[in-house]
Amino acid sequence: METILKNITVPSGEGKSLQVLPGETVILKAVSADTDGAYTLIEVIDEPQAGPPLHLHRREDESFYILEGTFAFQIGVGEASLKETRALTVTAGWFMTAPKGVPHSYKNIGTTSARMLTLFVPAGIENFFEDLSKLTAAGTLDIDSIVAVSAKQGIEVVSPPPKR
Numbered sequence: 450m451e452t453i454l455k456n457i458t459v460p461s462g463e464g465k466s467l468q469v470l471p472g473e474t475v476i477l478k479a480v481s482a483d484t485d486g487a488y489t490l491i492e493v494i495d496e497p498q499a500g501p502p503l504h505l506h507r508r509e510d511e512s513f514y515i516l517e518g519t520f521a522f523q524i525g526v527g528e529a530s531l532k533e534t535r536a537l538t539v540t541a542g543w544f545m546t547a548p549k550g551v552p553h554s555y556k557n558i559g560t561t562s563a564r565m566l567t568l569f570v571p572a573g574i575e576n577f578f579e580d581l582s583k584l585t586a587a588g589t590l591d592i593d594s595i596v597a598v599s600a601k602q603g604i605e606v607v608s609p610p611p612k613r
Contacts, residue, residue, distance in 0.1 A: 455483055455484075455485075457478075457479050457483050457484075459478045459479070463476075464476040464477050464478045464492065465477040467578050467579065467581070467582035468582055468585050468586070469578050469581040469582050469585060470499065470500075470501060470581065470585070470590070470595075471499065471585075471590075472495060472496035472497075472498065472499030472557075473493065473494070473495050473496070473499045473500065473501070474493070474494040474495075475491050475492070475493055475494075475578045475582075476491060476492040476493075476494070477489075477491055477575055477578070478490045478491060478492060478566075480572060480575040481571075481572035481573050481575065484572050486571055486572045486573065487570070487571060487572060488568055488569060488570045488571065488572050489568070489569040489572040489573065489574050489575050490566065490567070490568050490569075491566070491567050491569075491575075491578070492516075492564060492565070492566055492567075493564065493565050493566075493567055494562055494563070494564050495518070495520075495555075495556075495557035495562065495563050495564075496557065496562055497557050497558075497559060497560055497561065497562075497563075498556060498557060498558075499556065499557050500520070500554060500555045500556035500557060501554055501555070502554060502592075502595070502606050502607070502608055503523060503552050503553070503554040503606070503607040503608040504552065504553070504554065504599065504604050504605060504606050504607055505525070505547075505549070505550055505551060505552045505553070505604070505605050505607060506547070506549045506550075506569075506574075506603065506604055507549060507550070507603035507604070507605065508549060508571070508573070508574075508602070508603040509549060509569040509570060509571065509573075509574055509603075510546065510547070510548045510549055510569070510570045511546070511547045511548075511553070511567060511568070511569055512544070512545070512546045512547075512567070512568040512570075513543075513544065513545045513546075513547075513555070513565050513566070513567050514543070514544050514565060514566045514567075514568075515539050515540060515541050515542060515543045515544075515563075515564075515565045516541060516564040516565055516566060517541050517562075517563060517564050518540070518541070518557055518559045518561065518562065518563020518564060518565075519538065519539070519540050519557070519558050519559040519563060520538070520539050520540075520555045520556065520557055520558065520563055520565070521536065521537070521538055521539075521555065521556050521558045522535075522536070522537040522538075522539055522545060522553065522554070522555045523535070523536055523537075523552075523553060523554050523555070524537065524545060524547055524551065524552075524553045525551045525552035525553060538558070552607045554608075573602075574602060576602065577598060577599070577601075577602040577604065580598045580601070580602075581595070581598055584598065592606075
């Protein structure tokens with residue numbers, strides 16, 4: 450079956466905005482319905498010291514392009530050895546990938562908000578962000594709920610969230 454992509458136009462500052470973790474906002478730019486399941490593209494805005502716990506994806510390859518700010522990234526070298534990771538300090542213009550099965554995390558280590566574009570292939574992870582957003586809005590987000598929602602999406606939380 451041939452994949453037919455729609456023409457997607459999302460002006461700067463637009464897209465569905467979701468508060469997914471303390472200090473982390475995700476703006477949906479292109480989702481499964483827009484891309485026939487090919488990919489999901491989001492903009493991530495992290496306040497200082499915000500970022501997700503060390504985790505890995507079973508379904509998606511993930512790529513990051515830093516727009517502004519300074520992030521500390523931890524990217525593993527493979528699932529077989531979760532202890533072998535690369536620590537990177539990255540700024541605007543950096544591009545990194547975390548293929549499925551590779552543990553990774555990041556944290557805004559700057560003193561102002563930091564932004565990046567994140568691409569997931571294939572699409573569908575927007576459902577995970579929607580679920581996290583609902584828990585955050587209800588005030589019921591904790592590590593147990595993060596682990597449960599993550600598992601539902603095929604994401605394994607490898608370590609607890611970074612300290613704020």
